[in-house]
Amino acid sequence: MRTNNKSTFCSRAISGTFITIALLSLSAKRSWAFPKGQHHLFMKGPWELVVQIGMEGQSMSFPITVSDENNQEKLDRVLPVMGTPLKIRLRQYLPDLKWKTTAVEHKSGGIVAKLTITGENLKQDVWLSSNDPARQSITSSIGGVALKRIHDPNTVEKLLRELIDANAVGILSVWPDDSNTPLDYVVKPGETLAVPKTKYKLSFLDYLSHYSIDAKTKKVINRTDKRPNPAVKVRVDDGEKNYEQWLWSKFPSSPHKKLQVPLRMKFTDFNLSGTDGKYILVVAQGSEPRILFIKDAKMHAKKTMLGESYPFANKQYSFTIDKVFEHALIKTDWANNSEKLLRPAVVATVEHDDTVQEAVLELNKPFHHKTRFGTVVLLYRRQTGPSERTN
Numbered sequence: 371m372r373t374n375n376k377s378t379f380c381s382r383a384i385s386g387t388f389i390t391i392a393l394l395s396l397s398a399k400r401s402w403a404f405p406k407g408q409h410h411l412f413m414k415g416p417w418e419l420v421v422q423i424g425m426e427g428q429s430m431s432f433p434i435t436v437s438d439e440n441n442q443e444k445l446d447r448v449l450p451v452m453g454t455p456l457k458i459r460l461r462q463y464l465p466d467l468k469w470k471t472t473a474v475e476h477k478s479g480g481i482v483a484k485l486t487i488t489g490e491n492l493k494q495d496v497w498l499s500s501n502d503p504a505r506q507s508i509t510s511s512i513g514g515v516a517l518k519r520i521h522d523p524n525t526v527e528k529l530l531r532e533l534i535d536a537n538a539v540g541i542l543s544v545w546p547d548d549s550n551t552p553l554d555y556v557v558k559p560g561e562t563l564a565v566p567k568t569k570y571k572l573s574f575l576d577y578l579s580h581y582s583i584d585a586k587t588k589k590v591i592n593r594t595d596k597r598p599n600p601a602v603k604v605r606v607d608d609g610e611k612n613y614e615q616w617l618w619s620k621f622p623s624s625p626h627k628k629l630q631v632p633l634r635m636k637f638t639d640f641n642l643s644g645t646d647g648k649y650i651l652v653v654a655q656g657s658e659p660r661i662l663f664i665k666d667a668k669m670h671a672k673k674t675m676l677g678e679s680y681p682f683a684n685k686q687y688s689f690t691i692d693k694v695f696e697h698a699l700i701k702t703d704w705a706n707n708s709e710k711l712l713r714p715a716v717v718a719t720v721e722h723d724d725t726v727q728e729a730v731l732e733l734n735k736p737f738h739h740k741t742r743f744g745t746v747v748l749l750y751r752r753q754t755g756p757s758e759r760t761n
Contacts, residue, residue, distance in 0.1 A: 413714055413733060415439055416753040421451055421458065424744035428453075433753065434716060436463045442706045445716070456746065457721040467715035467732060468707035471497055473698040481653040482698040483517055488679075489687030496689075497700050500653060505700060513647025513682035515689060518638055521552050523657035530652065530660055532556035534669040539577045539641045540602065540619065545634040557602050557637065570633060573605040579641065581618060590616065600639040606631045642669060647683030651691070659694050704730050716750050 417434040430451065436443045445460040473482040480501030485508075487494045498517040499505045507516035520526050521543060532538055533556055543552040546568050555563060555572070562573040580593035581601035593599075599620060606613040613631040619639035642648050642664050650662040651674070659674045674691050681688045704717065716731045720739045729737045731750040739746045 412752070413711055414752075417714075417733075418751060418753040419449065419458075419460075419716070419718075419731070420747075420749040420751065421449070422747040422749070423451075423454060423456075431753075434460070434463075434750065439711050439714070440465050441709050454743065455722045456741070458748070459719045459721060460716060461719060462717040464704070464706045464713075464715045464717065466707040466710055466712040467730070468705050468713075469702055470705050471495065471700060471702045473497070473693075473695040474701045475695075475697055476699045477697060479697045479699040481517070481519060481655065482695040482700055483651060483653070483659070484692045484695075485515065485689050486692055487687065487689050489684075492687070498651070499698075499700050502700065510682075512684040512687060513645075513649070515649045515651060517651045517653060518640065520652060520654040520657075521554055523654040525554060526652070526654050526657050526660065529554060529556055530662070530671040532558075533640050533662065534671050536669070538669075540600070540637055540639045542572070542574075542602070542604065542617070543636045543638065544572070547633075552634075552636070559602070565633070569609050571607040573607070574602060575605055575614070576603040577601070577641075579643070581616065595643070597639065597641060597643060600637075600641065602637050604631070604635065604637075606633055608632060645683075647681070649680060653694065655696055659691070718748070720746065720748075 415435070418431045419434055420429055420431045422429040432449050436445075442465060443463045445462055447460045449458040449460065451458060473484065480499050482500075483498045485496045485498065487496055487508075496508055496515075497505060498507070498515070500517055500519040506518075508514050518541075520529055520541070529541065533541075535556075535558065537558045537560075538556050539559065540557045542555045542557050544555065544565055545552045546565060553565065557574050557577070559574050559577045562571055564571050578590070578592040578601050579595055579597045581599045582591050582593040583589070584591050599618060601616050601618045603614065603616050606615075615631045615635075617635055617637035619637050640650060640662065642650065642662065646664055648664065652660040652662060652671075660671055661674050661680070662669060662671050663680070664670070676692065676694075677690055679688045679690055704715070707713075714733050718729045718731060720727045720729055722741060727739060729739065729748060731737055731748055734749070734751055737748040739748065
């Protein structure tokens with residue numbers, strides 16, 4: 371019953387950017403929201419599944435019927451998508467879809483943290499993972515939390531002491547030629563350091579919170595003081611030649627580079643920019659998690675305590691760290707929550723070319739499936755009248 375991760379993230383709005391927490395609380399109190407009975411009418415059948423192949427391809431609609439809209443039901447129906455090798459198999463009807471997220475142990479997994487966001491009319495679980503770029507941070511207008519990993523647990527205390535320095539902006543991870551494990555260094559613009567047991571010296575030449583290229587001059591500029599695209603400029607000296615390169619925190623390397631540096635490097639931004647309500651959860655395999663935050667305009671670091679409340683800039687909202695898992699992956703499964711028509715969905719599979727992909731079709735939410743002959747869009751919706759339907 372595992373869902374496709376990419377489609378799940380798109381439909382559940384937990385990917386790279388987080389919910390606007392204050393907006394969620396307000397929406398629960400909107401006076402113009404549908405009355406309960408009226409909202410129920412908009413979910414009732416008759417239903418249909420609309421299948422659209424490509425932007426200009428023909429659309430087909432198929433009726434979806436169940437014996438009781440309030441009860442889950444096994445389905446075993448294959449829809450004939452004429453003119454294609456596709457098979458769409460309806461598997462199960464759910465009157466009240468619920469997503470269940472857990473952390474599962476996996477040898478190639480990263481560090482996973484389960485948080486709970488609480489506030490006025492709000493309680494929401496959030497999962498962060500060091501191995502999944504889409505789940506490494508949550509942000510909102512009143513703060514956020516980022517999960518960042520240090521590779522060597524024995525260096526955590528030393529690195530944190532350096533990171534709270536006002537001049538520190540992040541960590542540079544360097545992979546020496548003969549090692550699969552990187553060395554982590556705190557980045558302070560203007561400083562130079564030697565990489566142990568190598569001929570290389572690293573100089574941190576510049577840091578930009580918003581790396582950008584001026585359209586007219588083609589020069590690198592700092593667009594704003596905010597941090598949508600932080601980057602550091604590094605010089606590598608091997609004793610004979612110098613190599614310079616910009617490294618972006620959110621991307622593996624800069625597309626504007628002109629020289630290939632001799633070392634593999636990665637920059638991770640740790641700059642909180644003096645903003646209250648923002649936190650960095652620092653993790654390392656086999657080490658107790660720490661948290662970085664701003665207080666009285668200074669960076670502070672301390673060990674985390676499970677269940678301790680950390681406030682956002684709006685003190686009505688806060689988060690707790692419920693549990694931290696090592697060597698784990700985040701798994702999201704579907705389930706039926708109740709025998710009531712509250713959040714109807716149909717579980718189906720899309721089959722072609724010896725591949726089978728599960729599709730959880732929520733009412734009025736399009737599901738996109740890529741094939742060699744174009745993108746197929748599936749839409750589960752209330753049935754339209756003959757005059758409204760296009761085929």
